[in-house]
Amino acid sequence: MRSPFQCLSHHSVIALVSVLCLAAGPISASTLNTEDFESGLSGWTGQGGLAGYGAIVTDSMSGSAVLTFTARRSGGDMFTLDTFEAMDRTYTITYDYRGSGGFVGWASSVSPAAQWVDHGWIGGVPGYTGLTIQHVQDGQWHTYSTTFVANVAGPIHLMLEDWQDPAGNAWFDNISLSYEPVSPVPVPEPTTLGLLGIGLAGLAFARRR
Numbered sequence: 435m436r437s438p439f440q441c442l443s444h445h446s447v448i449a450l451v452s453v454l455c456l457a458a459g460p461i462s463a464s465t466l467n468t469e470d471f472e473s474g475l476s477g478w479t480g481q482g483g484l485a486g487y488g489a490i491v492t493d494s495m496s497g498s499a500v501l502t503f504t505a506r507r508s509g510g511d512m513f514t515l516d517t518f519e520a521m522d523r524t525y526t527i528t529y530d531y532r533g534s535g536g537f538v539g540w541a542s543s544v545s546p547a548a549q550w551v552d553h554g555w556i557g558g559v560p561g562y563t564g565l566t567i568q569h570v571q572d573g574q575w576h577t578y579s580t581t582f583v584a585n586v587a588g589p590i591h592l593m594l595e596d597w598q599d600p601a602g603n604a605w606f607d608n609i610s611l612s613y614e615p616v617s618p619v620p621v622p623e624p625t626t627l628g629l630l631g632i633g634l635a636g637l638a639f640a641r642r643r
């Protein structure tokens with residue numbers, strides 16, 4: 435009687451076991467917020483209770499509903515109504531952007547009247563201090579993604595603005611915010627354990643011969 439693993443060397447079995455363990459997989463990212471602006475600006479508010487300058491338009495290039503601005507404002511113009519929190523303060527943001535004056539950042543939710551007191555900028559005009567993403571200013575849509583740490587206790591808002599003249603030279607779409615859960619060591623699935631057992635049995639059988 436031939437073992438199905440008889441042909442495998444010791445190292446091959448170790449490699450097989452490694453692959454089976456990896457098959458259990460990491461815990462995937464958890465989405466905190468998505469926004470495609472197809473339902474308008476119902477999920478957004480202006481800075482500190484002011485009316486925001488955000489406006490929904492049908493983009494001439496993508497044909498999709500996107501966010502642009504009717505005027506400039508620094509310190510954050512449009513804020514998510516909802517707040518989001520990752521326990522380790524580490525987030526991943528992905529978004530589509532075209533233009534030359536737009537900025538993406540986060541702001542603490544300590545005070546609704548001054549949401550931008552604790553804040554950080556993530557993407558924006560090239561050369562601005564501290565940016566993780568420098569927007570390509572070629573008038574085309576680009577998809578950007580980065581991980582950032584919001585170094586403030588508690589949940590955060592996302593914030594967007596048009597900072598640079600002329601007003602309206604920034605367009606945003608398809609924003610997604612997520613985080614990686616702080617996970618325990620993955621537990622192999624029962625099927626993986628079963629296959630692992632077969633592999634070890636095959637190894638023992640092969641070594642006896």
Ligand SMILES: [Ca+2]
Pocket residue numbers: 470471472498499500607608
């Ligand atoms: Ca859209």
